[in-house]
Amino acid sequence: MAAARDIRSPHNNDSHNVSSSLNFSTSPTVSFHSPSSGYAGSIPISRTGPLATAKHLKPFATEDIKVLLLENVNQTGRDILSQQGYQVEFLKSSLPEDQLIEKIKDVHVIGIRSKTKLTARVLKEAKNLIVIGCFCIGTNQVDLQYAADHGIAVFNSPFSNSRSVAELVIAEIIALARQLGDRSNEMHLGTWNKVSNKCWEIRGKTLGIIGYGHIGSQLSVLAEAMGMSVIFYDVVNLMAMGTSKQVPTLEALLAESDFVTCHVPELPETRNMITQKQFEQMKHGSYLINASRGSVVDIPALVHAMRSGKIAGAALDVYPNEPAGNGDYFNDTLNSWSTDLCGLKNLILTPHIGGSTEEAQSAIGVEVAQALVRYVNEGATLGAVNLPEVNLRSLTMDEPSHARVIFIHKNIPGVLRMVNEILGDHNVDKQMTDSRGDVAYLMADISDVDTATIKDLYERLEGLSSRIMTRILY
Numbered sequence: 001m002a003a004a005r006d007i008r009s010p011h012n013n014d015s016h017n018v019s020s021s022l023n024f025s026t027s028p029t030v031s032f033h034s035p036s037s038g039y040a041g042s043i044p045i046s047r048t049g050p051l052a053t054a055k056h057l058k059p060f061a062t063e064d065i066k067v068l069l070l071e072n073v074n075q076t077g078r079d080i081l082s083q084q085g086y087q088v089e090f091l092k093s094s095l096p097e098d099q100l101i102e103k104i105k106d107v108h109v110i111g112i113r114s115k116t117k118l119t120a121r122v123l124k125e126a127k128n129l130i131v132i133g134c135f136c137i138g139t140n141q142v143d144l145q146y147a148a149d150h151g152i153a154v155f156n157s158p159f160s161n162s163r164s165v166a167e168l169v170i171a172e173i174i175a176l177a178r179q180l181g182d183r184s185n186e187m188h189l190g191t192w193n194k195v196s197n198k199c200w201e202i203r204g205k206t207l208g209i210i211g212y213g214h215i216g217s218q219l220s221v222l223a224e225a226m227g228m229s230v231i232f233y234d235v236v237n238l239m240a241m242g243t244s245k246q247v248p249t250l251e252a253l254l255a256e257s258d259f260v261t262c263h264v265p266e267l268p269e270t271r272n273m274i275t276q277k278q279f280e281q282m283k284h285g286s287y288l289i290n291a292s293r294g295s296v297v298d299i300p301a302l303v304h305a306m307r308s309g310k311i312a313g314a315a316l317d318v319y320p321n322e323p324a325g326n327g328d329y330f331n332d333t334l335n336s337w338s339t340d341l342c343g344l345k346n347l348i349l350t351p352h353i354g355g356s357t358e359e360a361q362s363a364i365g366v367e368v369a370q371a372l373v374r375y376v377n378e379g380a381t382l383g384a385v386n387l388p389e390v391n392l393r394s395l396t397m398d399e400p401s402h403a404r405v406i407f408i409h410k411n412i413p414g415v416l417r418m419v420n421e422i423l424g425d426h427n428v429d430k431q432m433t434d435s436r437g438d439v440a441y442l443m444a445d446i447s448d449v450d451t452a453t454i455k456d457l458y459e460r461l462e463g464l465s466s467r468i469m470t471r472i473l474y
């Protein structure tokens with residue numbers, strides 16, 4: 001099979017990566033494996049008939065593609081990336097910023113989960129990076145705008161762990177209503193304490209869901225199945241599942257709910273969304289659950305509300321500061337209020353395990369790794385959270401002298417004219433361009449090009465002042 005190759009532009013000119021060397025050789029030892037079915041970029045469609053074999057565009061020497069996977073990304077994802085022939089380095093935990101900066105310097109692809117902070121400061125050092133995979137739902141840990149402005153695509157898995165979070169919350173609602181955590185702890189310490197005082201059924205109680213997205217709405221269905229009444233508050237007007245109903249304000253939700261659960265993303269507007277004022281607006285003896293982000297609930301205010309008896313119990317899965325890996329880190333050094341928190345009764349503390357099930361992690365591994373491969377090998381941005389979504393049907397094996405040009409550029413007038421002047425001597429078989437904010441993404445398949453032409457096109461595109469990143473796949 002004719003090897004397809006990639007030239008891309010680094011963010012600086014002194015980078016030693018594949019693109020700046022313009023070394024066109026492919027490794028004879030590299031074996032390229034097509035991703036499994038369902039992988040849109042590989043669907044074989046051609047002008048000559050639907051069954052023509054898709055040409056696999058791949059970086060010009062796949063073993064030159066360096067991938068760094070942090071935070072124990074699932075084996076499914078590791079396998080998909082390794083099978084491409086990429087160099088995959090895998091670490092179980094996150095890295096402190098200085099080590100991260102050192103490591104990220106020469107990788108093309110990084111895979112993280114919710115812990116690793118990819119700030120502008122870190123990304124500035126990532127001169128070869130073309131794509132980030134968040135093997136989770138949240139993308140708040142990445143500076144999405146900085147990444148977009150530098151042509152770095154970001155992918156996530158928008159709902160593969162939603163069900164796992166919803167099930168955890170259901171478990172917590174019952175556990176809080178029955179004080180299961182305390183009874184179990186007492187038994188572990190040898191104490192028999194058979195009580196019914198302030199222990200409740202959940203049937204007929206009201207669950208208030210803040211943020212009715214993938215997780216909130218799934219939870220709504222499960223809670224109603226157990227006989228709860230569900231109300232929700234969301235900034236968007238949304239279809240209510242079952243017999244649940246949307247309430248107009250957070251205050252209305254807090255006033256009516258026996259259990260309040262948070263499922264909003266980390267945003268400036270959701271920071272300390274639940275603090276002293278909101279606890280005061282809640283029912284006496286109600287419960288709070290937070291499995292969204294640690295910034296959403298003001299913990300000292302929660303400690304105060306629980307000590308006063310206003311809040312009868314709480315479950316927390318997320319914290320303002322979380323450790324990089326497993327170990328004995330949950331103390332006052334990490335979060336100054338840890339001791340106060342741990343002294344409270346009927347408080348369930350879990351180490352950010354909402355999405356940590358075999359099912360969720362394995363599905364996320366496949367979904368995000370496939371998106372990364374599709375982006376590296378074919379340039380498709382379907383599902384990217386920070387770039388416009390652009391895709392072209394695959395080139396086929398009967399198009400041997402075709403190349404795919406990807407030009408990520410500033411969204412300013414006149415760029416398309418200049419790009420088309422550069423491509424103008426060739427037949428542009430298909431082209432798609434779209435923009436998102438200040439950044440535009442152009443993808444064009446051109447025919448009858450040889451290696452020298454590709455090099456020339458690459459250099460001319462690189463010379464445009466609007467250029468953010470150029471890649472040519474062939």
Ligand SMILES: NC(=O)C1=CN([C@@H]2O[C@H](COP(=O)(O)OP(=O)(O)OC[C@H]3O[C@@H](n4cnc5c(N)ncnc54)[C@H](O)[C@@H]3O)[C@@H](O)[C@H]2O)C=CC1
Pocket residue numbers: 137138158159161162165210211212213214215216233234235236263264265266267269270291292293317318352353354355356
């Ligand atoms: N504990 C864990 O392991 C996990 C935690 N999460 C967290 O849960 C969050 C929610 O996840 P999904 O339901 O998948 O997200 P989603 O994006 O599907 O839904 C979030 C909902 O919150 C709403 N919202 C945004 N700002 C709001 C505001 N100020 N007030 C009220 N509603 C607001 C949105 O309109 C949306 O309907 C994620 O962003 C992530 O941070 C997600 C997965 C696992």
Ligand SMILES: O=C(O)C(=O)COP(=O)(O)O
Pocket residue numbers: 113114115135136137138139161352353354355356
């Ligand atoms: O999916 C998310 O946003 C989560 O919070 C789960 O994160 P994790 O993969 O457990 O680091």
